[in-house]
Amino acid sequence: MDKVLNKNLEEYKELLKNFINTQDERSLYKVERMSKSFIRNSVLPEEIVNLHIQAMDELYPDIANSFHHSMNFLLEAMISYGLAHQEFQLLREQQIALKSEISIAARMQETLLGTEKPNIDGLDIGVVSVPAHQMNGDYYHFLKGNDGMLGLAIADVIGKGIPAALCMSMIKYSIDSYPEESMRTNVILESLNRVVERNVESNMFITMIYAQYFPDESILRYSFAGHEPAYYFNAMKNTFEEVNTKGLVLGVLPNATYSQKELELEKDDMVIFLTDGVTECRDDGRFIKIQEVLNLIEQYKHLPAQDIVDRVFKYFEKLQDFTLRDDFTMIILKKEV
Amino acid sequence: MTPQSFVTVYKEWDIVGARQIAREMAKELGFNVVDQARIATAVSELARNIYLYAKEGQIHYEVVETMNKKGLCVRAVDTGPGIKDISLVMQDGYSTSGGLGAGLPGVKRLMDEFDIQTKVGEGTTITTTKWVRL
Numbered sequence: 001m002d003k004v005l006n007k008n009l010e011e012y013k014e015l016l017k018n019f020i021n022t023q024d025e026r027s028l029y030k031v032e033r034m035s036k037s038f039i040r041n042s043v044l045p046e047e048i049v050n051l052h053i054q055a056m057d058e059l060y061p062d063i064a065n066s067f068h069h070s071m072n073f074l075l076e077a078m079i080s081y082g083l084a085h086q087e088f089q090l091l092r093e094q095q096i097a098l099k100s101e102i103s104i105a106a107r108m109q110e111t112l113l114g115t116e117k118p119n120i121d122g123l124d125i126g127v128v129s130v131p132a133h134q135m136n137g138d139y140y141h142f143l144k145g146n147d148g149m150l151g152l153a154i155a156d157v158i159g160k161g162i163p164a165a166l167c168m169s170m171i172k173y174s175i176d177s178y179p180e181e182s183m184r185t186n187v188i189l190e191s192l193n194r195v196v197e198r199n200v201e202s203n204m205f206i207t208m209i210y211a212q213y214f215p216d217e218s219i220l221r222y223s224f225a226g227h228e229p230a231y232y233f234n235a236m237k238n239t240f241e242e243v244n245t246k247g248l249v250l251g252v253l254p255n256a257t258y259s260q261k262e263l264e265l266e267k268d269d270m271v272i273f274l275t276d277g278v279t280e281c282r283d284d285g286r287f288i289k290i291q292e293v294l295n296l297i298e299q300y301k302h303l304p305a306q307d308i309v310d311r312v313f314k315y316f317e318k319l320q321d322f323t324l325r326d327d328f329t330m331i332i333l334k335k336e337v
Numbered sequence: 338m339t340p341q342s343f344v345t346v347y348k349e350w351d352i353v354g355a356r357q358i359a360r361e362m363a364k365e366l367g368f369n370v371v372d373q374a375r376i377a378t379a380v381s382e383l384a385r386n387i388y389l390y391a392k393e394g395q396i397h398y399e400v401v402e403t404m405n406k407k408g409l410c411v412r413a414v415d416t417g418p419g420i421k422d423i424s425l426v427m428q429d430g431y432s433t434s435g436g437l438g439a440g441l442p443g444v445k446r447l448m449d450e451f452d453i454q455t456k457v458g459e460g461t462t463i464t465t466t467k468w469v470r471l
Binding site for chain 2: 046047050072075076079087090
């Protein structure tokens with residue numbers, strides 16, 4: 001740092017002399033460049049004041065004492081700024097390190113929780129799930145049973161970010177350990193509820209849907225745990241109906257029970273599952289009404305399921321100026337034949 | 338100049354005296370103006386900590402010399418409450434709550450060497466040295 005300063009003293013002195021003689025903009029531009037190089041080299045403000053003092057002493061050896069003292073006074077006043085600057089620098093480095101750690105965690109989350117859209121006879125599936133920040137607090141998972149049955153889990157952790165993401169891994173590995181095909185949806189939720197209640201702090205809750213689709217019978221069976229209702233689109237009547245079952249969010253009571261309901265799907269019928277990131281989309285402080293979502297879906301109903309969810313997402317993304325406030329997940333199951 | 342001396346910090350104005358001795362010794366040792374100001378600020382911070390948290394203590398000054406370098410060693414000694422969590426007070430932005438850039442991390446930055454000994458209920462000794470840049 002001393003070398004940088006010594007090299008700069010001559011240059012600074014020249015610029016200062018020029019400026020005092022001519023008050024030209026050129027010198028000011030050059031000192032601006034110099035100031036940026038000081039910042040790059042972590043030169044502190046008190047050192048710049050000192051540089052100025054030295055330059056003035058050499059240029060005007062008979063300068064007034066009062067001016068000289070005033071400059072030393074200024075130097076003293078800069079010391080704490082210098083410290084604050086160093087502290088700021090360090091915190092900035094720490095922030096960069098944290099950010100990169102979070103992005104590694106986010107990638108790991110993707111790997112751990114990754115799921116593929118399965119091919120199910122006669123069923124068209126559309127999925128969109130976009131996190132508001134780096135880590136997604138929404139979770140969905142597809143399972144395909146031996147008999148061609150589809151298992152679908154959707155969960156939303158109340159509380160976002162890294163704790164939510166960690167919690168999701170627990171849900172996923174619990175589900176993986178179940179003999180899923182032989183379990184009823186409500187039994188799966190009851191079992192997950194016990195896992196969550198035992199392992200997660202009491203201030204974290206999870207809402208969840210578990211659904212199974214049986215292509216042979218065209219029947220969807222489902223259970224809800226405090227989750228946003230889903231919507232059933234009846235193609236024949238061209239109407240939407242709420243789909244829901246009563247049940248507490250996961251993790252509140254150890255022995256909570258859940259119920260199961262079922263729905264028979266006809267050709268072009270759809271079931272739309274969402275998380276509250278969809279209905280809590282805000283447009284200038286106004287909550288979006290679910291009707292607006294359903295109107296959009298109705299408008300795009302002739303499209304493949306993936307195109308529908310993509311278009312709905314694009315619409316809401318634009319509405320929120322491309323900054324999501326909450327994780328956004330929407331899944332559509334559309335009966336083909 | 339005596340090679341070793343100390344001031345007792347008890348009142349806020351004692352901080353000024355502590356700074357002044359540090360600056361005079363630093364000047365005599367040949368520290369440049371910037372380093373004189375840094376040493377004075379570090380001593381000011383140490384003395385202020387004594388005044389605020391320990392109520393009473395001393396700042397000791399000592400000229401230290403090795404074969405090839407010379408410096409000023411400042412020791413802040415108190416018999417106050419001590420510090421429970423050193424790593425916490427040494428963390429940036431902790432004592433200064435959001436970037437006033439002083440506190441103990443500031444002292445450490447202003448000086449070249451820094452050591453802290455503390456025991457809850459018994460007191461704290463901070464030893465810090467700055468070497469003259471040749």
